[in-house]
Amino acid sequence: MSTTRIEPVETLDEPTFTSGQPLDYVPGILLLIAVGLLGKYAQIWWNALAKHEHWRVPDIEYVLWAIVIGLVITNTIGLHRIFRPGVQTYEFWLKAGIVVLGARFVLGDIAKLGALSLLQILVDMAVAGTVIIVAARAFGLSGKLGSLLAIGTSICGVSAIVAAKGAIRARNSEVSYAIAAILALGAVALFVLPPLGHAIGLTDREFGLWAGLAVDNTAETTATGYLFSDHAGKIAVLVKSTRNALIGFVVLGFALYWAARGQADEIAPGAKAKAAFIWQKFPKFVLGFLAVSAIATAGWLTKGQTANLANVSKWAFLLTFAGVGLNTDIRQIARTGWRPLLVAVIGLTVVASVSLGIVLLTSRVFHWGVGA
């Protein structure tokens, strides 16, 4: 049994760019821009057509148009490999958009909402994680696949699974299964949660909290929130960032569990090594988000520049939504097999129900943070 030391090579656990040649990214980024713009204008054209023809149809948001157009391209004509490096930068745009979005929050609100959502996240994680591990065992999945699904569903989707991969020494097939299941669930949540939220009569704030707690992958969380409303999108991003910040602690917990069973590398002893492990897994863009928010709180931004930054963040998210659609290959998800998917569906249902219960309990019964 070996002991894990924090080596520079471990930074490979974090998402990185797939090519060393800047020009390789150009076609894919242009495709993201084209799909994003098409999505934005599709909303305008759709509304104009409906008005002209006197149709009574729902307003379909640019978020949904961009995702659906991307989905159609990938699942019909397919995505040529020349576009792949650029299309996979959608996580970069997401993170840059989140950092810039910090300008729309003052630190006091982040502390209030962060503390409230932290409590909700901890309850949600404990319940959902337990249910998924039990369901995975009942359906005969390996313990490590169960752990990966629990980490992915309760914390942070794909990033958390990738972060846990090395730490719990999971097999590549287990990682692929878990990632495909989480992505499939993200797509389901994206289409199901916003209409459900409207049907239940949730406020923007309640829906933002719910999306931030229930949807696994940050890109899908952002899209789900913005599909409901701009304000819900902002809240969803903040709650999800709080969830993301916990990656290191959860992965450390699972790593210690599997190491105690001799099935993963041991973490070097001592608080310093554990702190280094948590820092290594910590999503660094959250620090950028807080720094930009501190700048806004200090009053260093004019009203016009704050609006400008909000628009930069919307453009960055538009590229992310196009990337979500372009990266969702339904055939690949179908190849995963029904058992991991079923466990993940149980996970989503449990997480969505538990988190909705927590949101309604805290906002409508306890009236916590209603004014925040």
Place this chain on the structure above:
Amino acid sequence: MGDGDTAQRGWHERVGSVSMDWWATLVAGVITALAVADALPKIPW
């Protein structure tokens, strides 16, 4: 392999060793700095 190739590969490796999180923070930081200096042009939506 020439010195130019080695230098270019070294640069690519250095750039590649910076995680996507830090790149996103850096790019967003530059945009925010421009906004603080009131030098960010009007971004329409």
